[in-house]
Amino acid sequence: MPPPELDFRLDDFEAADERAEEAFWHAIGIEQDMLTALAEYHTPDGSQSFYVLHNGAATWGIPGEPQLVALYLQRDLAGRTFRFEHAKLPLSAMAQSWLIHRGCPRDAIGLLPGMGTPSADETTRALEQRLMGDGDHFALLCSYTRDDPDDMTTVVVLRALDERSPAPFRVLHEEVDTDAGMHTLREGGFATVDEAVQWCDNRLGGEAAPLPPVRLTPRRTRPSGTVPAAPAQRPPGRSR
Known part of the structure; x- marks a missing residue:
């Protein structure tokens, strides 16, 4: 239809x-x-x-x-x-x-x-609901969408807008199972943008390890009035 x-x-x-x-x-x-x-x-x-x-x-x-x-x-x-x-x-x-x-x-x-594919599990549903509510807590740094039917996947690198976040860089990884007609979404936490982008590059090259969990333990805060240096950014870029 x-x-x-x-x-x-x-x-x-x-x-x-x-x-x-x-x-x-x-x-x-x-x-x-x-x-x-x-x-x-x-x-x-x-x-x-x-x-x-x-x-x-x-x-x-x-x-x-x-x-x-x-x-x-x-x-x-x-x-x-x-x-x-x-x-x-x-x-x-x-x-x-x-x-x-x-x-x-x-x-x-x-x-x-x-429209779209349904969530494959409760982890995916819960993460999507959270993203809908607190998506404005993050800035989109880069992403890559691969629509190859044999490997339909999207990787996204986000930066937390709260400088005190113990997981300042996040990777979202969506995979679509074309046979089952469903998708999964997972999240990982990284200390630097380079580590986050490297994970995405590895995944797009078929070599990625499991995403590291988002660590929500407290970390030392920056002295008041200081501003972090802007990280070097490069998008994941392997060909489809």
Whole structure:
């Protein structure tokens, strides 16, 4: 059964200005026929819409690019204009979190029936629920999405925004079992960004060890007023 036709509910609406019109075309409109709504919610008055979209065109683009788009539409009902925000994100829970922190009710942005794969176990479900709630506690550093049917996997490197976090760098690792039609999601903690990225490189090369657990033991805090040096960042980058 084909997915329902994507409707942004923008009939008789225009972008608020030329900049918004151009930005919407480049971010959404140019690939609209390749977008599928995995989840959507519309406020009762029609002034706001929230979408989790899958971009089918991403599989032909830069290897490893995120394939999900979180889209937040804001409509001026009186002026018949709209504005939008969007983000390209690698995991559905991250896209849902992005929308929730822009006002979407948490219980209204679940994946539509038949969209995506169900969670394979309780560990996956619990981690996804936590990411939906506290996704704004982390910054996305890099990710790699591999859509090879023989190895459908996504690795994500996050940095905790709380400088006192005992696990400042996290790796999220999603694997899809195409035979079972389910997916697992796991989390690991790392002391440095280089260690996190190296784990991702190893996994993409088929050599990864199990993810180290997230250590939540207290650690020595930095003296007040000091700022940590920005880590060197490099995305995982093995070819598909």
